[in-house]
Amino acid sequence: xxxxxxxxxxxxxxxxxxxxxxxxxxxxxxxxxxxxxxxxxxxxxxxxxxxxxxxxxxxxxxxxxxxxxxxxxxxxxxxxxxxxxxxxxxxxxxxxxxxxxxxxxxxxxxxxxxxx
Amino acid sequence: xxxxxxxxxxxxxxxxxxxxxxxxxxxxxxxxxxxxxxxxxxxxxxxxxxxxxxxxxxxxxxxxxxxxxxxxxxxxxxxxxxxxxxxxxxxxxxxxxxxxxxxxxxxxxxxxxxx
Numbered sequence: 001x002x003x004x005x006x007x008x009x010x011x012x013x014x015x016x017x018x019x020x021x022x023x024x025x026x027x028x029x030x031x032x033x034x035x036x037x038x039x040x041x042x043x044x045x046x047x048x049x050x051x052x053x054x055x056x057x058x059x060x061x062x063x064x065x066x067x068x069x070x071x072x073x074x075x076x077x078x079x080x081x082x083x084x085x086x087x088x089x090x091x092x093x094x095x096x097x098x099x100x101x102x103x104x105x106x107x108x109x110x111x112x113x114x115x116x
Numbered sequence: 117x118x119x120x121x122x123x124x125x126x127x128x129x130x131x132x133x134x135x136x137x138x139x140x141x142x143x144x145x146x147x148x149x150x151x152x153x154x155x156x157x158x159x160x161x162x163x164x165x166x167x168x169x170x171x172x173x174x175x176x177x178x179x180x181x182x183x184x185x186x187x188x189x190x191x192x193x194x195x196x197x198x199x200x201x202x203x204x205x206x207x208x209x210x211x212x213x214x215x216x217x218x219x220x221x222x223x224x225x226x227x228x229x230x231x
Contacts, residue, residue, distance in 0.1 A: 006159075035219075042120075042205050042221030043160065056218075091159055093219075102148040102167030102209070105219055109159035 002026075004108035006092050012114045013082055020078045021111045025094030032075050033105065034067055035091040036060065043091055049075060050097060082115045089113070118143045122206045122222035129196055129229050137191040137225045139180075139206035147208040149173075149182050149189040150219070154203045163191075163204070196229045203227070 005024045013019050025032045030051050035043035046065070047057045051072035061067075064082075069075040079086055089110040095103050123138040141147065148167040152160040164173030169184035178193045189206060203224045209217035 004159075033218075040223070042207070042223050043219070044221075045218050048218070102165065103217070104150075104162055104165065105209070106162070107152075107160040 004092055004094055004106055006090075006108040006111045008111060009109065010112045010114075012116060015084060015115050016081055018078060018080045019082055019113060020076055021090050021092075021113075023075045023077070023092030023108060024073070025075070025092070026106055028096070029094035029106075030072070030097035031095045032069055033093040033095075034075070034077050035093065035107075037089045037091055037110070038087075046077075046090075079113070082113075084115045087113055087115045118147070118208060118210045118220045120206050120208055120220055120222035122204075122225055124223070125203075125226040127225060127227050129227070131198055131229055131231050132195045133229075135191070135193040135196045135200075135227070137204055137206075137227070139189045139191065139222060141187050141189065141206070141208050143187075143208055143210045143220075145210050147210045148217075149180070150207045150209070151178070151180055151189070151191050152205045152207060152221075154205065154224070156202070160205065196227070198229045198231055201227055201229045 007022045032049045034046040037043040049069040064080045067077045091110045093105045093107045095105045150165045151163040153163045164175040166173040166182035172181045180191045203226045205224045206222040
């Protein structure tokens with residue numbers, strides 16, 4: 001069990017450019033989540049996958065954001081036409097699929113995005 | 117809706133002092149409660165959890181008890197160390213209606229422990 005891994009850990013991009021983050025969840029976990037965390041705030045839910053199906057999206061996920069999990073394993077989060085307000089840490093997480101509220105959601109170390 | 121309120125920081129303590137970080141919540145249904153810790157520059161690590169009323173979660177000397185009557189989940193540690201310096205997040209999971217349980221976080225409390 002290598003945990004949730006994210007790549008890249010840090011990304012600096014110019015406003016208007018596109019960026020893509022990758023997440024590899026814990027191997028036996030069917031559920032994968034994306035969260036966003038800005039400085040001084042707690043993480044906020046963006047979207048969630050059960051296997052390859054994207055089942056829920058937050059209203060925080062604007063049209064410039066797209067997430068995929070094509071084979072039900074790794075996931076990508078793409079931000080198009082980045083804006084300075086997109087600067088944040090993007091956290092990926094995974095969990096088991098049983099419908100139990102107490103299942104632990106395990107987080108990766110996050111991908112820091114700075115838009116200049 | 118679901119929400120978590122935790123005491124604002126920063127909290128600065130001397131080594132070996134007693135720590136309490138208050139956390140209260142509102143939730144639809146019967147949530148599970150969590151404390152996560154975030155060390156500088158890192159992601160979130162689960163510290164402890166409790167899934168039903170009166171359960172006590174504990175780990176690394178930290179404890180928190182699920183109090184349904186007061187809707188609280190306060191984090192405590194009897195003797196803090198410099199290595200406990202981090203940001204602590206209280207969180208809950210509640211059914212999202214889309215077949216999953218989403219985490220709702222508080223804003224975090226930064227703890228600094230000085231030698």
